Amino acid sequence: MAFASFVIRRLLLGVVVMWVVSVATFLLFFVAPQDPARLLAGKNPSAQEIANINRRLGLDQPILVQYWHYLIRLLHFNLGTSYFTGTSVNTILKEDLPPTLSVMAGGAVLWLIVGIGAGVLSATRARSLVDRISTTGVLIGITFPTFVVGLLLLFLVFKPLNQAGFHWIQTGYEGPSQSIVGWAGHMILPWITIAAVSAATYTRLTRGALLDALGEDYVRTARAKGLSERRVLYRHAVRAALTPVVSQLGVDIGTLAGGAVVTETVFGLGGIGQQSLTSILNGDTPVVLGIVLVAALFVVVANIVVDIAYSVLDPRVKLS
Amino acid sequence: MSLLEVRDLRVSFPTADGVVRAVRGVSFDVDAGRTIGIVGESGSGKTVLTQTLLGLTAGGQVSGQAVFDGTDLIGLGEEQLRRVRGAQIAVIFQDPLTSLHPLYKVGWQIAEMIRAHDKSVSKKQAAQRAVELLGRVGIPQPAQRVKDYPHQFSGGMRQRAMIAMALSLEPKLIIADEPTTALDATVQAQILDLLLRLQQDFGTAMIMITHDLGVVADIADDVLVMYAGRAAEVASKRDIFYKPHHPYTKGLLESIPNSSAAGGRLRPITGQPPSLINLPSGCAFHPRCAYVMDKCLTDEPSLTPVAQDGFHRSACWLPASAAGLSAEAEDQRRRTVGEGRSVAAAKIAEAIAKSPEAEGSVIA
Numbered sequence: 001m002a003f004a005s006f007v008i009r010r011l012l013l014g015v016v017v018m019w020v021v022s023v024a025t026f027l028l029f030f031v032a033p034q035d036p037a038r039l040l041a042g043k044n045p046s047a048q049e050i051a052n053i054n055r056r057l058g059l060d061q062p063i064l065v066q067y068w069h070y071l072i073r074l075l076h077f078n079l080g081t082s083y084f085t086g087t088s089v090n091t092i093l094k095e096d097l098p099p100t101l102s103v104m105a106g107g108a109v110l111w112l113i114v115g116i117g118a119g120v121l122s123a124t125r126a127r128s129l130v131d132r133i134s135t136t137g138v139l140i141g142i143t144f145p146t147f148v149v150g151l152l153l154l155f156l157v158f159k160p161l162n163q164a165g166f167h168w169i170q171t172g173y174e175g176p177s178q179s180i181v182g183w184a185g186h187m188i189l190p191w192i193t194i195a196a197v198s199a200a201t202y203t204r205l206t207r208g209a210l211l212d213a214l215g216e217d218y219v220r221t222a223r224a225k226g227l228s229e230r231r232v233l234y235r236h237a238v239r240a241a242l243t244p245v246v247s248q249l250g251v252d253i254g255t256l257a258g259g260a261v262v263t264e265t266v267f268g269l270g271g272i273g274q275q276s277l278t279s280i281l282n283g284d285t286p287v288v289l290g291i292v293l294v295a296a297l298f299v300v301v302a303n304i305v306v307d308i309a310y311s312v313l314d315p316r317v318k319l320s
Numbered sequence: 321m322s323l324l325e326v327r328d329l330r331v332s333f334p335t336a337d338g339v340v341r342a343v344r345g346v347s348f349d350v351d352a353g354r355t356i357g358i359v360g361e362s363g364s365g366k367t368v369l370t371q372t373l374l375g376l377t378a379g380g381q382v383s384g385q386a387v388f389d390g391t392d393l394i395g396l397g398e399e400q401l402r403r404v405r406g407a408q409i410a411v412i413f414q415d416p417l418t419s420l421h422p423l424y425k426v427g428w429q430i431a432e433m434i435r436a437h438d439k440s441v442s443k444k445q446a447a448q449r450a451v452e453l454l455g456r457v458g459i460p461q462p463a464q465r466v467k468d469y470p471h472q473f474s475g476g477m478r479q480r481a482m483i484a485m486a487l488s489l490e491p492k493l494i495i496a497d498e499p500t501t502a503l504d505a506t507v508q509a510q511i512l513d514l515l516l517r518l519q520q521d522f523g524t525a526m527i528m529i530t531h532d533l534g535v536v537a538d539i540a541d542d543v544l545v546m547y548a549g550r551a552a553e554v555a556s557k558r559d560i561f562y563k564p565h566h567p568y569t570k571g572l573l574e575s576i577p578n579s580s581a582a583g584g585r586l587r588p589i590t591g592q593p594p595s596l597i598n599l600p601s602g603c604a605f606h607p608r609c610a611y612v613m614d615k616c617l618t619d620e621p622s623l624t625p626v627a628q629d630g631f632h633r634s635a636c637w638l639p640a641s642a643a644g645l646s647a648e649a650e651d652q653r654r655r656t657v658g659e660g661r662s663v664a665a666a667k668i669a670e671a672i673a674k675s676p677e678a679e680g681s682v683i684a
Contacts, residue, residue, distance in 0.1 A: 217418035223376055224413075225433040225485070226406035229398070235432075236421055314423060315469045 006319040007304065014300035021296045022289060026070065029285045030063055036083045036283045057083055070289070079293070080286035082279075089290035092275065097294070099173040099271035102187050103263060104256045107194030108249065114138075114195055115202025116245065120238060122203065123210040135203070142200035150193045150266035158189060173269045190267050194260060198252060205248055209241035216240070243313050250306030257298030322349035323492060323525050324373075329384035329394070331365075331372050338597040342368040344549040345384070347623075350493065355519065355526040357540030357557070359533060359572065361593050365549035366529045370495045374409060375401040389492060407437040410486035412515075414498040416478035420470040427451065427466030430485045437489055453484035457514060476507035480514065487518060493525045500535060512538050533576055537561065542631075545569050548594050548604035551623055555632040565626045565634035565643040567609045603637070611638060 037053040038045065054060045058069065073080055079089035118134035125131050141149070158169055168185040176183035213219060214237050222236040223229075261273035272291055279287035311317045331343040343365040350356050358366045371377050373386050373393050386393040393404065405411075413419040421429060430453060431446035441449075447466070454462035457480040470478055479499060486494050496515065500508040516539055519526055528539055536543055536557060543560040545553040545568065553566040564570045571589035591608040594600055600607050606616040615637050623633040626640040634643075 217413060217415060218421040220376065221411075221413060221419045222421070224374060224405055224411040225436060226402050226404070227432070227436045228402065231436070239423060240421070316422060316471050 002319055003308075007308075010300075010304045010307070014297075014304070017300055018293055018296045022071075022074070022293055023067070025289055025292045026067055026285070027063075029283065029288065036285070039282060040084065074293075079290035082287050083284050084282055089286050092287060093272075093290055093294060096270055096272050096275045098175055099264065099269040100257065100260070100273065102173070102176070102183070103190045103194060103260050103269065103271065104253065106184075106187050106191040107198070107256070107260075108253060110191050110195035111198040111202055112245075112249070115199040116206045118199065118203040119206025120210060120233075123207045123214065124233060138200045138203045141196035144196070146193060146197050146260075146262040147266055149196050150189070150263060153189045153192060154266070171267050173271070186269075190260075190263050190269060193263050193266070194256075201248065201252075202245060205245055206241060209244050210237055213237040213240040243310065246309050246313060247306055250302045250309075254295075254299035254302035257295050257302075323352045323389060324350040325385070325387045326369075326373075327385040327387075329369065329372065329382070329386060331368050331377060331380045331382050333377075333380050335597075340596045341599065342380070342549055342596055343372065346544075346546070346549075346551050348544050348551065348554065350525050350527060352492065352525050353519075353523045354541045355528055355539055357528045357530060357536035357543045358546060359530060359536055359543060360546035360552075361531060363593050363596065364546040365596075366546050367497055369546070370411075370497060370527055370529060373495070374405050374411065403437065406433050406491070407489045408491055409493045409495060410489070410491040412479070412482050412486050412494060412496040412499045415502040416475065416482045417470065417502070419482060420478060422470055425467055425469055426473065426481050427454070430454075430466075430481070430488055433485055434488050449488065450484070453488055454481065456487070457481070457484045457518070459484075475503050476510060479503060479507075479511050483511070483514065483518065487522060487524075490522055491524060493527065494519070495527045495529070497529045498531070499528075501530075501532070508535075509538075515539065533561075533572055545572070548599060549596060550604065551633075551635060552605065553632075553634045553636075554623060555627075555634075559627065559632045559643075563627070563632070563643040565632070565638065565640070566605075566636045567611050567638070568605050569634075571608075603635075611642075613637060 036057065037050045037059065040053055041049050051060070058066060070080065077090075079093070081088050082092060085092075115138075118138050121128075121134050122131045144152075154171070158171065161167075161169055168181075169188055170182075170186045171189070172186060174182055174186045214233075216237075218240075219232060219237050222232045227236075257272070260271070261277055263269075264271035264273040265277075272294070276288060276291045278284075279291070307319065311319050326349070327347045328345045329343055329347070330341075330345050333340040333342060346365075346369055348356065358369070360366045368377055368380070372380065372382055373388070375393070375396065375398070382394055384394060388404070388409065391400075391404075393401070396404070420426065424432075427447055427450040430450035431443065434446040434449055435441055435443070451462045451466050454466055459465050459477055459480055465473070465477075470481070473481060479502075482499075499515065500511050503511060512535060515526070518524075526539075528535065530536060540557050542554070542556055544551055545560070545566065547568050553560070553564065553569045555563075555565075560569060561573070564573060568589070571587075574587040575589060576586075589608055594604055594607070602618045602620055603609070603616045604620070606612045609616065619637070621635045621637050623635045626632055626634045626643050632643070636642075
């Protein structure tokens with residue numbers, strides 16, 4: 001009961017958040033210097049042509065009227081149509097979400113494995129060879145800009161392998177509906193790229209939380225109980241150190257849903273990131289608004305999920 | 321032969337500021353079924369001493385012997401130590417809130433320990449045993465409470481749960497490290513009484529670490545007073561309270577607060593405990609000692625018998641005839657342990673009177 005009321009309350013709050021976000025973005029695009037009509041009209045348009053285009057797009061009406069129309073459509077889950085292609089924003093999102101979600105999901109799994117693994121190693125075997133290798137690796141990951149990691153992977157992995165006749169690893173996007181293996185082949189390099197950049201955060205987070213936990217009285221109790229060192233570490237210390245990692249994951253997943261622009265571009269995946277970049281430059285307000293709303297939805301949902309996960313992970317946390 | 325024979329145990333920790341000499345050659349025996357109270361201020365080395373027995377002092381340099389049931393615990397391999405921990409020697413820590421894992425159910429934590437030492441016990445049997453143990457330590461409705469998390473227990477109940485855990489494998493020795501310090505005064509006496517009863521039922525030997533002589537008066541057979549990592553005085557409980565020899569022991573007795581002594585003045589031991597990196601020359605207590613002599617500044621005394629029985633020993637240059645109480649201490653003692661009524665009994669009577677919501681079931 002408490003659970004249901006928590007979810008309902010948070011969802012309602014989420015709707016309010018998304019409404020605020022939509023208003024803010026809408027206003028922002030009216031004060032921005034882009035003029036979609038001028039961009040659409042081609043070279044040396046007459047004032048009449050521009051006025052016609054503005055009338056067709058409804059841009060000649062007062063801003064409040066435009067927003068009202070937008071809101072009414074939104075309540076019918078209709079995000080409008082692109083100024084430039086005439087495609088419905090719903091369709092655009094349907095095409096661009098899968099690559100972004102693919103990058104996000106696989107990347108998150110990979111960076112969690114690498115980040116938590118390296119974090120545990122460096123907390124428990126400080127200054128050992130394993131610790132040094134993992135911390136150096138993680139440091140390289142965070143130091144290199146995303147596009148450098150991506151390009152390096154293309155030149156050092158993708159190109160030589162394909163020249164050698166090994167064609168599993170590919171660029172571009174191919175959905176998992178035909179072949180999971182093929183999909184993974186397309187996604188593996190983007191995953192590594194995303195993970196390389198994010199794993200460092202998780203390594204440091206895990207290392208810090210685990211060192212704290214290892215100094216706790218209950219870990220001393222676990223040792224005094226005669227548990228194996230392995231069990232003391234994983235069942236008692238790591239278990240307690242996971243909570244901050246989960247909340248960080250929620251934030252990162254929410255952020256990634258807005259698109260991993262650089263990664264998507266380097267590997268030619270399409271996706272939300274690439275789409276939002278083009279749309280912002282063109283002043284394609286309906287598309288941008290659609291993307292912003294979807295991203296906001298992800299952040300809202302991710303936050304609710306994190307709070308629920310928190311209450312599952314830590315019995316002291318009550319949902320309220 | 322005693323259950324535990326500690327001989328010349330030394331523990332030091334190298335740090336950036338110098339070597340911290342936490343324990344500097346301590347010897348004592350614990351006989352089966354008996355309780356030794358180890359008394360001293362914070363930093364006197366009492367906790368390090370006992371944790372060393374179980375190999376829980378990471379980073380310490382340890383020498384000496386600690387023969388438990390025929391095996392020297394010092395230098396024992398990790399896996400052999402693991403088998404001793406919990407099963408042969410169990411520990412009850414000071415703060416039960418931080419010492420229990422916050423994310424696991426109380427019963428699970430007890431069952432985990434049982435199964436860590438005996439894989440043949442099924443999860444169900446271990447859980448059943450946890451319920452029995454919780455009932456045994458006086459937790460009402462143990463079958464329900466076994467599924468609670470530590471934060472759902474009160475302070476006293478948590479310590480009862482820790483005691484249940486310590487007893488779960490019927491160890492030969494329990495080390496209780498200030499088990500009542502973090503508890504309300506009203507609960508302290510109940511916990512001590514519980515420990516005493518269970519210890520008698522199980523025939524377990526106990527090392528009771530405390531800074532509170534009142535606790536010693538309640539529960540110990542023998543007492544080891546520690547100062548700056550060494551034994552200052554060893555004696556039976558009776559001798560510690562009636563014929564203390566070491567000025568430090570006398571100082572401890574004179575600084576026992578007692579609410580019933582209206583108008584009585586406390587006599588604190590002046591000064592601070594010494595740094596364990598730069599110890600004073602000679603006797604480590606000499607800067608704070610009221611009876612300091614020239615010899616104390618240069619020569620460190622070791623434990624020497626101060627009574628006919630040879631058991632009462634004191635590390636002090638004062639003659640054996642110095643054993644006994646100052647007038648003030650004698651007065652204090654009478655109020656604390658005298659009149660044929662133990663402090664425990666008084667405290668329990670007080671607890672029952674004061675606590676309407678009775679901490680679990682009071683075992684009087």
